[in-house]
Amino acid sequence: MNLYIYHAKQCDPKRCTALKMGKMGYAKILTNPRRLPRNAILLNPYAEKTVSFEDRDIVEKNGIMALDCSWKQAEEVFKKTNSKTQRSLPFLVAGNPVNYGKPCKLTTLEATIATLYIADYKEEAYKLLNGFKWAHTFIELNKKLLDFYCGKTSDEIIEFQKELLKDVK
Numbered sequence: 001m002n003l004y005i006y007h008a009k010q011c012d013p014k015r016c017t018a019l020k021m022g023k024m025g026y027a028k029i030l031t032n033p034r035r036l037p038r039n040a041i042l043l044n045p046y047a048e049k050t051v052s053f054e055d056r057d058i059v060e061k062n063g064i065m066a067l068d069c070s071w072k073q074a075e076e077v078f079k080k081t082n083s084k085t086q087r088s089l090p091f092l093v094a095g096n097p098v099n100y101g102k103p104c105k106l107t108t109l110e111a112t113i114a115t116l117y118i119a120d121y122k123e124e125a126y127k128l129l130n131g132f133k134w135a136h137t138f139i140e141l142n143k144k145l146l147d148f149y150c151g152k153t154s155d156e157i158i159e160f161q162k163e164l165l166k167d168v169k
């Protein structure tokens, strides 16, 4: 599976999950914005369409790309992206020590794990847990949701999310 991460160098390198994914050989770290793979699925928290099982073939053929930047600058950074296929992740909560329990604010590692799981590449998703002490917490916290999303279409996931969040203001 091809995993790419554009690294915007806006983070604390000691805590950055992307750099560690690169070091562990899980993902290719890219720093030149002109050389990004345009056909990979770009994980964009602001994209309208969510990741779903329908993305399974694209994930296998073209891979997944995350954009590792600071959350403070993320909205601006994503406005400049022009990848063909951009996807947000459905409602999930972070299991990482920095944003533990916060909805949707996932690390690059968590976002990649979730995408693989939802597209039913569970074995590949579990392999990424190795080397990250806290990462199993992400799957444990979200297991029911991840199992529900896996196999659903993007429209089905959006409908479910609307129901889930309708009483939240």
Ligand SMILES: C[S@@+](CC[C@H](N)C(=O)[O-])C[C@H]1O[C@@H](n2cnc3c(N)ncnc32)[C@H](O)[C@@H]1O
Pocket: 011, 015, 016, 017, 018, 042, 043, 044, 045, 046, 065, 066, 067, 068, 069, 070, 071, 074, 087, 088, 089, 104, 105, 106, 107, 108, 109, 111
């Ligand atoms: C903003 S960076 C923060 C990275 C963090 N410093 C780390 O060490 O992992 C996280 C990236 O993961 C992906 N991501 C995180 N949450 C997401 C979501 N809810 N939907 C889609 N992509 C998401 C995006 O590519 C996002 O830019």
